[in-house]
Amino acid sequence: MKKLTGKTAIITGGNSGIGFATAQEFVAQGAKVIITGRNQKSIDEAVAQLGENAHGIVSDAGDMAQVNQIQAQVKAITPNIDIIFINAGLGKFNSVDGMTEDMFDEIMNVNFKGAYFTLQQLLPLVNNGGSIIFNTSINAHIGMAGASVYAASKAALLSLIKNLSAELLPRRIRVNAISPGPVVTPLHTSEKLGISDDQLQQMGNGILSQIPIGRFGNAEEIAKIALFFASDDSTFVLGAELVADGGMYTL
Template sequence: MTNLANKVAVVTGGNSGIGLATAREFVAQGASVIITGRKQAAIDTAVSELGSTVAGILSDTSDLDQIDNLVESVKTRYGLVDILFINAGVASFSPISQVNEQHFDEIMNVNFKGAFFTLNKFIPLLKEGASVIFLSSINATSGMPNTAVYAASKAAVHSLVKVASTELAAKKIRVNAVSPGPINTPIFGKTGLDQASLQGFATAMQDRIPLKRFGASEEVAKLVSFLASDDATFITGSEYVIDGGINVNPVLS
């Protein structure tokens, strides 16, 4: 299948996890892909794996100057963009009573401020009929303890999707969000939890998932690829949950 043939796609945070899996899927569907990341070595490894139709650009989503440089680099090399997957994100967990300003700013600067200005600065490069997809999370609405700042950052993304979908509709640009539940990605190892806590968290979470397993990055990538394609031209302003049914939360099971 080549549903994305002749399309140009940008994937922020495309050097690992869901971003890498999505970049791989975009390539398989025929797109030319630009991935970003904060570590050159990780970008180089990903580009080497993904092949010659992929370019890697060092760019920290929390730094607006670096977003400007990214946009200029993409404009110079590719001109306009068909697909923008705003995926870069961070996660760390803490009770509200223990959150400090550094914790708050680190999450918001990447997950919301960075996501907002990535869209803001890419708008002039988006083709008519382009697709913008934000990576959100079921945490935006789940009320899970210790995730207040992370959850708020993703809830803000949901609001942005709604507004952007109306503002950009005149150019037939579609804006949607994908909200994964528990997915096996490296981000879990960056939450600040020790190994024992991570294992306990994973076990408890898996027991609550009706399908009794974590999702795979490749499964999320398939959904993102669909929303990026011309098969989804009447879909905008929507959130797509991919969580193995954990949000169903039955009273009895």
Template sequence: MSGKLQGKIALITGGNSGIGLATAQEFIKQGAFVYVTARRQAELDRAVESLGAHSRGIRTDVSNLAELDALFTRVKQEKGRIDILFVNAGVASFSPLGSITEEHFDQHFNTNVKGLLFTVQKALPLIPNGGSILLNASIESKQGKPAFSVYSATKAAVRSFARGWTNDLKDRGIRVNVISPGPIETPGLNGLAGVTDAEHLKGFHDHLGSDIPLGRIGRAEEVARVAVFLASADASFVAGIELFVDGGVAQV
């Protein structure tokens, strides 16, 4: 039985772990061939090994425009098109107002905003009419968490891009949509906690879950299944939206 993405070519930036890797797994289950990118070769190799023959990894720093050019040149040579683009690569760290450095600002905006913008722009010649672009944002763009203002601002920019690009691309029928996760159990979230042992991580997750109407944090595969929906023909009349995958925490 064919899947919802049968025969599609997808590219996921930041596909070596967490939401990106889970989405690659779901896309492959639904019949897609998936390119994944990451900045670190060893992590990328492990991800591709776990994904199997219907994947390929290309080491790419999305904040480096020359590396983006090399990425899309290779995809063009090998597959000729990208039906689904999921711009997932991002960075996140804390810094309170008064202590924000230029390095902190540049790190976040170069990857989360500049990198995202030029990933989409450079991919456009490879995206056929009717293609799907997914942008990974965050509920933090709607909230005011202490020491997280720079990261939150980058994700607000992502939401704004989707609105403008939906109109820019309407004549080509390319749908641009945003996924905004809440707390999701990923290496990135665990890294923000600053702890690695299982007991403290469980306490951290339970603390976050206590504020969520569904009573727990999310799983990466739950975000991935939303990405499948938005990428597929099931969402053929869905464009320009921000779909929250947050257990209701930013909604009620």
């Protein structure tokens, strides 16, 4: 039996990687999905692949003027939603010596501020009993050179799951988080990470050697966890984090 029949979900950063795999999983489970991203063309391509139960919205999580439009954009498609997967995020890395204010602001604006205010915009549309899921990272738990600001942006998201679950109790809206370890997605490109190809190769080998299970995860494995939090399989779970990392942090 399908687990999300009759539900509507919004997935930020749903045109690529973990977000796209989750959109595919949710559609397969009977949901209607709305995906967001920055680029109309990649959103249109993703929506075409997802089929008739998918819609797309351009919304840059780093641009408050766009974030403030998202409630109206969603309302133009549907009056209510049941599931929000706050997944859009970027991974940029630099040492504390090399960090610039611009890079700091870019990471925090997209990964935390944009996530927070996107949620604020969307909350009035969420049906009672709805589910909010944040995509954080094991970087919120481990020490990795160059990752301090990225890790802080994800740790900030983690701090929301308990506080917002408490705040949203009257509406029975549950707020939980997934913290993935390394997952094979388009995020792992030199361009997206802001590093050279050599650094990417080195970083990939270094990370792989730290994953006890001996491989990166795949986006579908994270999508299954999002499905758990989104569905009625987790109705007694709130303020919780599920770390999915091949043992990198958990062992």
